[in-house]
Amino acid sequence: MFFRKVLVFVKRDFLIESSYKLQFILTWLNIFGSIAIFYFIAKLFGKEVSSHLGEYGGQYFPFAFIGIAFSGYLAIALTSFSRNIRTEQMMGTLEAIFLSPTNAAILIIAMSIWNFIFASISILIYFLFGVFFFGINLSNANFFGAMIPFILSIISFSSIGIISASFVMIFKRGDPITWGITLFSNFLGGAYFPITVLPNNLQFVSRLLPSTYSLRSIRLALLQGYNYKMLISDISILLLFCFILLPISLLIFQYAVKKAKKDGTLVCY
Numbered sequence: 001m002f003f004r005k006v007l008v009f010v011k012r013d014f015l016i017e018s019s020y021k022l023q024f025i026l027t028w029l030n031i032f033g034s035i036a037i038f039y040f041i042a043k044l045f046g047k048e049v050s051s052h053l054g055e056y057g058g059q060y061f062p063f064a065f066i067g068i069a070f071s072g073y074l075a076i077a078l079t080s081f082s083r084n085i086r087t088e089q090m091m092g093t094l095e096a097i098f099l100s101p102t103n104a105a106i107l108i109i110a111m112s113i114w115n116f117i118f119a120s121i122s123i124l125i126y127f128l129f130g131v132f133f134f135g136i137n138l139s140n141a142n143f144f145g146a147m148i149p150f151i152l153s154i155i156s157f158s159s160i161g162i163i164s165a166s167f168v169m170i171f172k173r174g175d176p177i178t179w180g181i182t183l184f185s186n187f188l189g190g191a192y193f194p195i196t197v198l199p200n201n202l203q204f205v206s207r208l209l210p211s212t213y214s215l216r217s218i219r220l221a222l223l224q225g226y227n228y229k230m231l232i233s234d235i236s237i238l239l240l241f242c243f244i245l246l247p248i249s250l251l252i253f254q255y256a257v258k259k260a261k262k263d264g265t266l267v268c269y
Helices: 002-018 021-052 060-091 094-098 104-110 113-134 143-171 176-188 200-206 210-224 232-263
Strands: none
Touching: 002 113, 021 060, 021 113, 060 104, 060 113, 060 143, 060 176, 060 210, 143 176, 143 210, 143 232, 176 200, 210 232
């Protein structure tokens, strides 16, 4: 039953997205362009930060390449839930969806599966561009080692995304959660530069973010071949984020749906 409902949402979202063929083309061009920008930035400034990149192999472009790829994927986990809720509000379909007998937690997950499928295809193309056009060397990559922190990262960011969707469910606009986490994760989470270049007080803040451990462990697995045993400290912290955030997020979302139903605001936007 669960998979049938998920397939219904995936099919619906696929048909909607595939009807905008130009958007697909622009997405791939944007991927290529973002890689090219950092490729030439690395050519210009790469040696200036190499002293901070020793544990990742010493080169800036592979460091930035991994950061852009996976921070973009985690952004999907963070934003897709609230964006889908907002879309359903604007289309006037949210009430019909959440007045169905299906559990609200299952609905919010099913509504976002297509986003993750599309993001997975995008990141695959991203890596194909990186390897075949820009010479990224992944010969030492430990993909299994990267998969464990990657999955835990998705769960952590999805949990925050569900909390964000709860905010949108009640307040409709002005979501400070997505804005704040995105800003801090991009700036302090090591997406574009190693956190060791930051002052000590900001490095402390960065260690409170799941993206710091996500990107570091994924980079070490893909660029240096670390296995999950060598990444156990980062994996343990990501597990802690999952155990804390996931049940809290689902409880908050259940509360938000009940409140919206009680207040009669499911049809409001």
